[in-house]
Amino acid sequence: MATKPTEPVTILSLRKLSLGTTETQIKEPKMFTVEDAVETIGFGRFHIALFLIMGSTGVVEAMEIMLIAVVSPVIRCEWQLENWQVALVTTMVFFGYMVFSILFGLLADRYGRWKILLISFLWGAYFSLLTSFAPSYIWFVFLRTMVGCGVSGHSQGLIIKTEFLPTKYRGYMLPLSQVRQNRTITTVPPGSTAGTTLMFLVISTQFIPESARFNVSTGNTPAALATLERIAKMNRAVMPEGKLVEPVLEKRGRFADLLDAKYLRTTLQIWVIWLGISFAYYGVILASAELLERDLVCGSKSDSEVVVTQGNSEEGQSPCHCHLFAPSDYQTMIISTVGEIALNPLNILGINFLGRRLSLSITMGCTALFFLLLNICTSSAGLIGFLFVLRALVAANFNTIYIYTAEVYPTTMRALGMGTSGSLCRIGAMVAPFISQVLMSASILGALCLFSSVCVICAISAFTLPIETKGRALQQIK
Numbered sequence: 001m002a003t004k005p006t007e008p009v010t011i012l013s014l015r016k017l018s019l020g021t022t023e024t025q026i027k028e029p030k031m032f033t034v035e036d037a038v039e040t041i042g043f044g045r046f047h048i049a050l051f052l053i054m055g056s057t058g059v060v061e062a063m064e065i066m067l068i069a070v071v072s073p074v075i076r077c078e079w080q081l082e083n084w085q086v087a088l089v090t091t092m093v094f095f096g097y098m099v100f101s102i103l104f105g106l107l108a109d110r111y112g113r114w115k116i117l118l119i120s121f122l123w124g125a126y127f128s129l130l131t132s133f134a135p136s137y138i139w140f141v142f143l144r145t146m147v148g149c150g151v152s153g154h155s156q157g158l159i160i161k162t163e164f165l166p167t168k169y170r171g172y173m174l175p176l177s178q179v180r181q182n183r184t185i186t187t188v189p190p191g192s193t194a195g196t197t198l199m200f201l202v203i204s205t206q207f208i209p210e211s212a213r214f215n216v217s218t219g220n221t222p223a224a225l226a227t228l229e230r231i232a233k234m235n236r237a238v239m240p241e242g243k244l245v246e247p248v249l250e251k252r253g254r255f256a257d258l259l260d261a262k263y264l265r266t267t268l269q270i271w272v273i274w275l276g277i278s279f280a281y282y283g284v285i286l287a288s289a290e291l292l293e294r295d296l297v298c299g300s301k302s303d304s305e306v307v308v309t310q311g312n313s314e315e316g317q318s319p320c321h322c323h324l325f326a327p328s329d330y331q332t333m334i335i336s337t338v339g340e341i342a343l344n345p346l347n348i349l350g351i352n353f354l355g356r357r358l359s360l361s362i363t364m365g366c367t368a369l370f371f372l373l374l375n376i377c378t379s380s381a382g383l384i385g386f387l388f389v390l391r392a393l394v395a396a397n398f399n400t401i402y403i404y405t406a407e408v409y410p411t412t413m414r415a416l417g418m419g420t421s422g423s424l425c426r427i428g429a430m431v432a433p434f435i436s437q438v439l440m441s442a443s444i445l446g447a448l449c450l451f452s453s454v455c456v457i458c459a460i461s462a463f464t465l466p467i468e469t470k471g472r473a474l475q476q477i478k
Contacts, residue, residue: 044235105419120153
């Protein structure tokens, strides 16, 4: 009889303990990250507006690059320049780009993407305007160098777009953002829209927020949450339930992180690829201008070439070849530039179905082939066709490596990774003028073989990259 009262008490105690544990688990607060919020909100009106506004920075950068090719024959005649002096203008633009690309990358990882983007845009627009009033060749070179410094910060626009896009849309929207840039090149004279675009960007400052991923990495969670809620409202989407939680990352924008064991091989191969792609890209642009200016088809100069002597003939100075573009030459350049848009659909399919690495290795290999085909004796239509395909391929290469670089690095060093890559690639851009504008005058085959060989190296490097970023979420920490 003594044991009967104890049994129900034990059972009741266990039930109470079980219920209490369940109740505690239910009351635990839900949490979400920026990645969760971006994926839940999805793609919508905010992203469309973001791409339209951020496309303005790409337009200006493209204008400045195309201006180099178009202005070369003009300054050659205006100041009676030698080949190396014309090439030096382009080289100094990319020297400024190279130096400031790393600096802006460091600052963007520490102080914000949007601030650096706006500063670089204002800087570039200011010195681009001053270039119009350059009184001499020396002043022209200096001002173009300053323009290169400013343009180097425009890559932050791509980072902002990347950090706001859901994973499945990055492979589609980032290449498409280049269409607006390239279409503008083919329809508007270079440099003519700098003032208009500047005003448009300044007015739009209130619309574009700072990257939410950057804000949470600095501990500014309320700002990140406000940004995400604003995007959700614009997209007519629902925010994830719970509290936004991310670790505060004290160590950001450190160069040593790029050479950490986890990213060392990736970083080195990315640098090789960026250098080679830039070498090929600007090599195509400047080589096409050189072929048209000097009519170097099949290795012979045209009888229509005009020779202007520097100074007085009795001084015995060497002649300067002066051949301004004819309307047909501009038409050829426009047609070949359209090629940068033509391959975009195939590029998008390759990036999303084959992956970033395989797609890049294929387009780099094809670029090498078409550089060699450019040496074939052909008609004017044939030359335009080769240039058209080459421009399409080199643009596809740039699209893919931009996307890959922005995806492969975590938030703590994404801007620095892009900045250092952009800086290293300018070495290729600095060398390209001397190959396209100096070596090509002596040996077309030698110049084209050099371009092709570099592209083959880049194709191999792309194929062997250790990380594939297709379908991979953006990393917050390394």
